[in-house]
Amino acid sequence: MLSSRVSPSIGGDTLTPAQPLADGQELISIGERFILGFFSPIQTNNRYIGIWYKVSPPTIVWVANRQHPISECNGSLSITANGTLIITDQNSKTIWSSGSSGPANPVAQLLDDGNFIVKEANVPGSFAWQSSDFPSDTLLPGMKLGWNLTSGLNRNLTSWTSPSDPAPGPYSLVLDLHGDPQIILWAGSNKLGRSGPWIGQRFSGNPDIMRFKLFILEFVMKNDEVFYMYNTTSTSIIARFTVNYTGVVQRLVWHDDSHMWSIYFSEPKDPCDYVSQCGAYGVCNADNSPICSCLRGFKPRSPTSWDFRDGCVRMTELDCRNGTDGFVTTKEVKLPDTSTSTVYRSMGLDECRAACLRNCSCMAYASAYANGTGCIMWTTELTDTRVYFGGQDLYVRLAAINLDKDRGVLLNWQTRYNIIEGIAQGLLYLHRDSRLRIIHRDLKASNIFLDKDMNPKISDFGLARIFKEDETALNTRRVVGTYGYMSPEYAMDGIFSATATATLGAIPFASHRNSERKEDKDWELPLFDLGTIIAATSNFSIENKLGQGGFGPVYKGKLGEEQEIAVKRLSKTSAQGADEFMNEVMLIAKLQHRNLVRLLDKDRGVLLNWQTRYNIIEGIAQGLLYLHRDSRLRIIHRDLKASNIFLDKDMNPKISDFGLARIFKEDETALNTRRVVGTYGYMSPEYAMDGIFSVKSDVFSFGVLVLEIISGRKNRGVSISEYKGNLLAHAWSLWMEGNGLELVDELISNSIFMVEAMNCIKVGLLCVQESPKDRPTMSSVVLMLGNRNTSLPDPKHPGFFPTRACSEIESSKSKMDVASINELSVTTVEGR
Template sequence: MELFGKMGRLPAALLSLFFILASRVSPSIAGDTLTPTQPLADGQELISAGERFILGFFSPIKTNNCYIGIWYKVSPPTVVWVANRQHPISERNGSLSITVNGTLIITDQNSKTIWSSGSSGLANPVAQLLDDGNFIVKEANIPGSFAWQSSDYPSDTLLPGMKLGWNLKSGLNRNVTSWTSPSDPAPGPYTMGVDLHGNPQIILWEGSSQLWRVGPWNGKTLAGIPDILRYKIFILDFVIKNDEVFYMYNTTSTSFITRLTVNYTGFVQRLVWLDDSKMWSSYMSEPKDQCDYVSQCGAYGVCNTDDSPICSCLQGFKPRSPTNWDLREGKDGCTRRMGLDCQNGTDGFVIVKDVKLPDTSRSMVDRSMGLDECRATCLRNCSCTAYASANINGSGCIIWTTELTDIRVYSFGGQDLYVRLAAADLGPGLHHSHSRTMVGTVVGCVLGTLLFASVGICIWIQRRRRAGAITFASHRNNEYKEGKDWELPLFDLGTIIVATNNFSIENKLGKGGFGPVYKGKLGEEQEIAVKRLSKTSAQGADEFMNEVTLIAKLQHRNLVRLLGCCTQGEEKMLVYEYMPNKSLDAFLFDKDKGVLLDWQTRYNIIEGIAQGLLYLHRDSRLRIIHRDLKASNILLDKDMNPKISDFGLARIFREDETALNTRRVVGTYGYMSPEYAMYGAFSVKSDVFSFGVLVLEIISGKKNRGDFISEHEGNLLAHAWGLWKEGNGLELVDESLSNSISIAEALNSIKVGLLCVQECPKDRPTMSSVVLMLGSKNTSLPDPKHPGFFPTRTSSEIESSKSKTDSASINELSVTIVEGR
């Protein structure tokens, strides 16, 4: 059944196929149609009339299980539907047939039925694979009618013309559910479907919990994907009728090959096939940022990725838990400052513009009502908390009578929300720009001045938007000229002393270039990690302020979260969320702990780091080059999700800048790109090089710099390059992964790593391309060129370097400064 048996020394192009299709005994049966007298045997195929889709038997990689599936006729093949996803055939010689009454049946080698479509009650049935990927059962020679269709039972993919949603007469609910893993098409934990409660909306669930609210239809698009309106490739529709409620999309040209899929990692991806490069391009991937995840800022909170912190309260509301709010934990939400006064009719409304409307599952909708009538109806209902137009053009009425949750701000395509407030909260003094109201003002005072070299740094507390917020401004003109204010909670020194048990040795996690790092606890539950700047540290106020000003403005699930800082007296401390699994190097380079990192965990770490770097380089408000990406600066949360840390050496790039030079080369030997280490030239491609080194380290479990490789092999990059050229790339893989390795993903990842460490910066891919290459599992990646590795060093040199660069890596951000040569 499988295309090949034992792994052996087969070409990488074969091993890296995402799916291993069943071997073909005969290429196909009669065209696109199955009849009761002609079943489909293992090894045979149906091919749609326009040769866009194929139906046949396939086996996912790493398994002997066999399934009936439909896939696009592209290379590599892409499975879009699976019949028996919960009931695989364990051996060869399965069969798909249609009975005389129109029931599709899959039988195993013993003729035992393992899956059926149910009786269709037809007199002269046939099954046909259509050119839109739909497999239908119908009466022969009667066009336009069918008794059963595969598109009513989606797997992980929604194709153009397929319905996502409900047939209210039959109770059929068409939803899309992820695979369990790349090797198991059984239903996984992630499901996307239509929620019929209130105003119908599309939800992505993880189990029974809402993960991402795609939102209701606003007349032009779904509330959670307004950006799609900018492009003219797709035609979207959402139908709400008495007998059915469903979402559907099509393309403006039938020549487009596209799919909408929920992948096994919990992302909804809209992918388009690029025929020239023979690969799938990610047109859209959701959730794309922290504000996309359901109700990050709780009831009456507004999430805005352009703000720092990302959560604010609606006008007329205040944080329900000020302490948690100051620690940037906004899920407790907000509460009213003044109660409503419905009886005397003094309540009014404030307009909140450009938002994703709140969760509509408990709202009431009248599509015939205008906006003025909607307002009046809300005022008459003492339980009404807000109203809005059902459609973006101003027609229809949505009324909320419960708390408003999952509100976020958009820069494009949002709607107006009318929030009900008491008269006392309608004053102009509380208005925020675009009516996106923050939390209020506080009285502050100037704290002091920190000096480093000839650069003045001022830290002060001003009247700002929330209690406890501190505004920092950096005037380091030689480093960057942003001239912007930054907000960050300031912790009292006494609070930090109590939290860390007076910086006790028992609480010490480690020591790096910045200074010691301590574990602490605020209150009963909030665990923190405190970086304390050592008076003898090679770093100083410059790196301290660099980290404060940068990371305070960054919000991404793959970046470590800075909770605040302390600058009392001579103390300079940074307070971070605590990472219970410490740093990546603590696992990766430890023989005993390394076995805890199975292949799936390592691959997820690679993908997470790539997503975090892409955010820094392209998607954040600032364009940031990290400059010290390494295993000890990747922290791991309780679920082993990676978080990029240490922004003390990071640099901001203007939009018109592509590369900079510096005479002060900073970073860690083994991760620095050659052009940076030798000449001080750095760019986004410098980070890409460091990422490539990390990828190869994660796969091999070995350090790029170290004495594990013989003298003639140089370092890990030279070793990996030699194996790849010989066609023995899999020998690089950590021996502990023998029972969990995905061959296709491993070879793809090794190739991506080698592409990232190519000697010439212009040859290295951008992080957006890296993310695409990791996600595509495509065999047509360009061949890597010679990597940029350093000459072989002697054992004494290696030991000397290790003594200078290695440091404890437990929630700490070590930095090695290398003077330019």
Template sequence: MELFEKIGGLPATLLFLFFIFSSGVSPSIGGDILTPAQPLTDGQELISAGERFILGFFSPIKTNNRYIGIWYKVSPPTVVWVANRQHPISDHNGSLSITANGTLIIINQNSKIIWSSGSSGLANPVAQLLDDGNFIVKEANILGSLTWQSFDYPSDTLLPGMKLGWNLTSGLNRNITSWTSPSDPASGLYTGAMDLHGNPQLILWEGSSQLWRTGSWNGKTLTGIPDILHYKIFLLEFVINNDEVFCMYHTTNTSLIARLTVNYTGICQRSVWLDDSKMWISYLSEPKDPCDYMSQCGVYGVCNMDDSPMCSCLKGFKPRSPTNWDLRDWRDGCMRMTELDCRNGTDGFVTMKNIKLPDTSRSTVDRSMELNECRAMCLRNCSCTAYASADINGTGCIIWTTELIDIRVFSFGGQDLNVRLAAIDLGLGLHHSHSRTMVGILVGSVLGILLFASVGICIWIHRRRRTGAVPFASHRNNECEEGKEWELPSFDLGTIIAATNNFSIENKLGQGGFGPVYKGKLGEEQEIAIKRLSKTSAQGTDEFMNEMTLIAKLQHRNLIRLLGCCTQREERTLVYEYMPNKSLDTFLFDKDKAVLLDWQTRYNIIEGIAQGLLYLHRDSRLRIIHRDLKASNILLDKDMNPKISDFGLARIFREDETALNTRRVVGTYGYMSPEYAMDGVFSVKSDVFSFGVLVLEIISGKKNRGVSISEYKGNLLAHAWSLWMEGNGLELVDESISNSISMVEAINCIKLGLLCVQESPKDRPTMSSVVLMLGNRNTSLPDPKRPGFFPTRARPEVESSKSKTDSASINEFSITTVEGR
């Protein structure tokens, strides 16, 4: 990995000298060979014959711990292997030596062996650093006498020519494991390993959970990484025989410096070194999008990033839980519409194109079988659910006899998957077509009768209402009745009074532009939050109705859930799920509470808000602009997951509308986009601007407004832009989380925030692009343009829904950083 990460504007030469000083570098002990007669002490190095690699002691950033490592001889140096990653030396008195029997050992300051390679049983052993980065133990001056090699024990990096996988004879399993953090090369949470179950495939593990898989080898590539075929400078090799199962890669140009790493954030990256620009370029990262993560859509579900929503069911299948499916919770997956009929032999297959084949650890493989034989075998096996070719040329057979899981569709590449269905779900045969037609006629007839009856009833109700003779309307003559179309429950005023102890001050959570918010309880267990429209509120009945009708139609894990309403007598209340951690601003802008929002929590909050906005802008039944996105309108549940709230000012957009103009500018100054605040023009890009402000506030722990000009050079956006242009972007990060941040992620988030607050709406990304940027944490982002600046003093015609102080809405050596690669 790169030892040093560029932060700020220090010259590369100065930074490199810093590395030499901090690492205690001194002259080599004599080329690339280590002998029993001369150990390698701290400050000495081995340099490979072609001067591509160096072996010696180094210290990661922010620690004095010493490790034996191998790094690419580039500037900045890039560590690719660590020996004593679990057992650091605390001072500069360690040494590496090879014993008379060929055992490599590392000794600490107390002359205690802290790492050993194991005995090699050689008569005249030497250790040599090769020009491919491999450190080997062999008999001196005898070719082919290798008994130990570092290539068999990777750290977090796979170099060209290294094997990732199993030696089935010796039982050796070569895998790569991330560093714990940039300052700790100990084995981290993420491991890339070969899975031998079924048809072998590489899997990225997060602890004991599967995070991502490459898909199986199809003779040409791995089915889950079709993009790799575009990169002609790399040759991928996959070997499956009785002795070994492994994957490796080579470069077509042997002078090319390349690496594949699993970094501490769980991203598998393929990178190449550009000598002209002195930097690593990542050309492929996995997982790269939500569909790459394991089983996003459950069993028999299909993930497609070109669709919205991204999950759908295979043909002949339907959601197992329609309600959860509508809520974008796809974990339950799908189920068959019609059970298979193996006994009568009427089942058939539907062929899906450009597919990442389902998890092959659940499959069986016969590499000698033809595809037509594979089909016949699947039909004979009543448990068979699907089949596919083991080789892209049409030979070999993969059969699944369990539920199909982790399927995705690519726009190119992938393979054909043949899914077994009941004949009726394929539309096969005259009998089945006739039966389906008859069912269709019957259902259509019944629906027609019901529709006719419904029209008649509606006419009757209308006439009765005109005469005041509809009994059930007499005691519920309120706006909540209009929510019946969306199945929004209407609460009795007595229930609300009892739940809030008659709106007692002890139950009050806070005050917003809408009015006071109270905590309540329905029955013995269900906690609720109740927004009560104040008679003096700037937001009136229109906003109340707007929020009620909009939220009733919206269902997403990152949007607050409306449970019902009450509009009896003069009361207008909305009942929401209760958010125990209240709103984001109660943590973010409080120095004591801000420490509870560590970097990972803040990143998760940013991602959640982005997902919620994407749903509003693109994925919901309505196309909605929120218009009042701010920290106090982001509520946090018990696990600190964010939920967007307060839709009183939201507006619905038609599909053909891109922007609207209003004379009545509403929202909160400081979060408004310039075109909206000044000209009343709003669009989805207005929400993107507000999101960008929120991102910068979440990173800094500071408000965009309410700060002195001398401290922030105008406002937070101006301050962030100034730091960014000076190359000091990380100075923006809240001091309370400076020890927990990922510098790469923080820099990318600051850059993303600045992209969102660019002055011109057309320059700002869409929320779909934002979600993709956040999903691929190591993606390269474009450079932002100047933010939209405008005076911090509100114009008279701008209405603000600014909350009071106690508001509670319903809930990466370019510098000196060492990273394990």
């Protein structure tokens, strides 16, 4: 940021030996895009020569005398007769010099791309010196980051020390030429982050950049120079690429309408962006907890010491001489550190594999480019590997015994049978024969290791639970485990037992990943200081506590004399975190609809007659329709449940708690996530089991709510001894028997309008159908509820429909004329 001490230019964009630039004067590029002159950073009177974008407020992009400020406003910039640029202070002492000798008739000119050059007067296209060869903290479009191999010039970015001091700070962005070149972010002498190697249109570690159509990236490797540069797709775009004083690398674009810089890329953005978080042969995934795991075929060197980055070691040593080694594919990763790798740019992938196998020191290989061409080989430990949506395939060398799927010849039927039998024996020991009765809770393929004799070993007991002798099942509020391996009662209701663990049928001996894409967040929100909040809530007094949710306690309060507020306070013990908390704040601030919550009201169940319940159902439907279709942001709530529907004083429903919500782009219909969030009993089957969520996930939750509101009962909460099906199964059974009205709450069963109630029950059952494509959209739901006499389609069975309910229904089929036995399907939920 600049001070306001500026004066008119000296008349153009050029400096001559006869006309120096005094403090208070400026050069302005021909297109009036850039200005060069003296400036003072914020909170200081020191004076510097700089170049800045002509925007308001001005943005500094280059500084000449970074380490040698002038203390008074009496300095000047001049060009000598031999073409050297100098800055002198009030005593005519030279404090900075370009150190170059130029042409016989030199001038200095500020170009419209922000480059300040020394050249021969009236001779275009040639220059003896340019500011872009000596960047500060900013790379402008067309500037080079990298090396002139002939002169040894290294163009790199260096942060400011602070907003008030442009002297070189501790952070620098440097193109490293070792191995396969990559850009390294340094903090002093320590590597902080890296871009990964150039793989064609981008660097391996920056897949997000391809989403932005504003930039054209280029990486040049020639005999005399190696550099990275970028341009914009339009000359009207004002952009910069910078490393700031906090060590964050950002790509920004200026918006005239808002007079602000928008961040299009920022790094480090998560813990896995920091170099080698997980050590040798470790792989980092920011969506996991803990974030570190081992590459396939490796195990933790010190299982309890991930914080010390001890990394991983091989389960089985390689046997290069006998030629039995092979490769396992690790998909969608940022390639490991390439500073010690070897690159063969004309070699194909098959040839690369053969060359790696011939070299007993070769640990892994990959394509050098995203299109599958070229070859990179690693002969040292693999470090700084991370999972990335849109990443590359990495082929890691393993001993034959650790290849299982890739060397399926070793897994003949007898071997597979022995593996299944061995796992079963291990589970029997855990469930019955061990002195501690243990439920594993995360039994999956990647937690089954095979020894040299192909005997299975159950591993990873981090999520296991010990049962007492008299316990048969437990309930949990937090789901842990892996999609595709969790039993239905656990995934939906949080009920786990020995039978919930023994899901052997779901183990394919191959793991898969689904990466959750993260949207850019916008935290431009009004803020209240802590003192104001403390005053409003009487210092979070117990008398003001309204309740408690996943984030922590909620307090009522008043701002001033009139405005009532509710304050959520994030608890240290919250199962959710700051990201989810800020996510909710952002969405509530941006969304405006009468059916989105602002304040929690007391339970007024005594007033919940049929008409009130019907209005609540309609209100929730309208709120969801707004989120899915009518809001300027398309929102999937992901945690729609009874406790997140609040009623105001007029009994109007308000949808609350947007901490787990996700914004969808216009062209997105569904997303995958690796981490389940939500509440048992309300999650759709495809989300609870496979991590796939869409608007139809919210429709499922809405259907559960409808049936709960009508019946006055929760979908889950029964103990295991009584577990004969949840509310969905009960409602479906009654519906198929022709006794749907028995579902209605006894408190209102004598006052309801029969046709209207049956219509609502049918809408609820349509919403909870197992297949997402069978469920209606919220716009259809609103029409169904609004046209009370409209004939609705018959629902199919709900998701997580227990087989017990099927058998009971089948026995009562003879009483019905509505459906035949062939029209009723029995669903057994299995890992997909």
